[in-house]
Amino acid sequence: MNRLRQVRKSKGLTLEELAKELQEKENLKIVPNGLGKYEREEREPRRETWVKLADYYNVPVAYLMGLPDGLVQHINKTQTMTFEELHEAIIQWAENRNMISPKNTSRQYMKVSEELGEIAEGINKNNREQVEDSLGDILVTLIILAQDLNFDLLDCLKSEEKSKHYHD
Structure with a gap:
């Protein structure tokens, strides 16, 4: 809240x-x-x-x-945090705010799309700060969307990695 x-x-x-x-x-x-x-x-x-x-x-x-203090602290210490730990912190933050629900899938997809527009704007304006911020926002919105759809984004990445090895 x-x-x-x-x-x-x-x-x-x-x-x-x-x-x-x-x-x-x-x-x-x-x-x-x-x-x-x-x-x-x-x-x-x-x-x-x-x-x-x-x-x-x-x-x-x-x-x-x-944002819960725990998530803020984790985000501020990303140099020492694994991707898996950050992923888990984002899920916990979203769950604490009741943001994860299959009912929210369309709304969450729109947030992902909005962030894609923001990164496009940043790229077009050569605004490095906006691009960096948008990349982070896209990651957060994708993690939440995956949870809404009952997927684990890390599993999706691993599945993609396996697919690459089979096609190489």
């Missing part, structure tokens, strides 16, 4: 006040109703919106998104 409402309330702001402040200080055009949807998790903010909200509140994006 994200911390958008919690942080806004701790600052004593209404949705209307926040929308006005974000327009003035962060040049983020957003309506109060849109902010409310983000808070209720009826709609997911775009990456740029997460960053501007985090900048406005002066907190890390991961904190604002409500």
